[in-house]
Amino acid sequence: MSPLAPNSLLLTDCLDIVDTAVATVSRRIPVHVAADDLLSVGKLALIAALAQCKGSVDEVRAYCFVRVRGALIDELRRLDPLSRNQRDKVNRVLRAQAELSGRLARAATTAEIAVGSQVAVSEVAEILRTLNQESEFVDFDLSALPDHEAASPAEVVEADDLRMSLRSALQRLAGNQAAVLYRYYFEDATLDVIAAEMGISKERVRQIREAGEKKLRADFAVLAIWQSLLSFERD
Structure with missing residues (x-):
């Protein structure tokens, strides 16, 4: 063109x-x-x-x-309205509120929730005031409360991008290299576990993994995202 x-x-x-x-x-x-x-x-x-x-x-x-x-x-x-620390506090307050209400068979007071959640009374009051303004929080199910470690929407999108790009990159590798890297990076399998599954030595698995990584590093399109996973080493 x-x-x-x-x-x-x-x-x-x-x-x-x-x-x-x-x-x-x-x-x-x-x-x-x-x-x-x-x-x-x-x-x-x-x-x-x-x-x-x-x-x-x-x-x-x-x-x-x-x-x-x-x-x-x-x-x-x-x-994103909440920082990780704020998310943690909100979830602690909601969990304490639900647990106390169930145990006391009545609505828990702000002071009781503060003790149960280990969040300052003033912060509990502000959290409850804010949540009561949002209709989606009026009736909540304890089991449906989000984990305070949950990623923000932006982080989830970026993680999805990472996985999609790496899955595509793995398809360009030899079968054993793709299998080792998939188990190692996507399923958190250790080299020992992969070696046992493949019936080869741990050192051989390491060699296969390193050969696959070398090929991926040569692929400029995935270099940046791959480096984010290669920043740590597991045995």
Whole structure:
């Protein structure tokens, strides 16, 4: 294809990129985030991307998609109302409230919840006031409460991207390399366990894993995400 100068592609020609990018994160959009808001963010990112990129049509569209999706993830992160510490406190308060109400057969007081959750009375009062304003929290099921270690919507989207990209990358490896890396990185199997499963030595498994990693490092498209997993070593 012939190269294109910046802005050679019209905005209207690329709006489908925004729709596609939003669709890839739609199942992770929290209830307090409007899809229309994400569409607006995506369109602004698309305009900026078109002004900065030149190349073939495919190259420009690929670049725009990455920029738009990145902007959506940044927006999800920005709109996340709770930090990890705040999530922890909210869950502790809700669990204490549910447990105390069941045990006392009445509504627990703010002071009782504070003792049970080990959260300051003032913070408990603020949390309950805020949650009572949100209809989705009026009736809650203890078993349905989110884990305080749960990732934010943005983190979940990024983790999904990582897994999808790595699964695709593994398909380009030899069978034994793909099997070892899949068990090691996706299923947290140790080298000893993999060696026993394959009927070979632990050192041989290590060699297979390292050979597979070397091939993946040569693939520029997955280098950055692969490095995030190679940053730790398990026996």
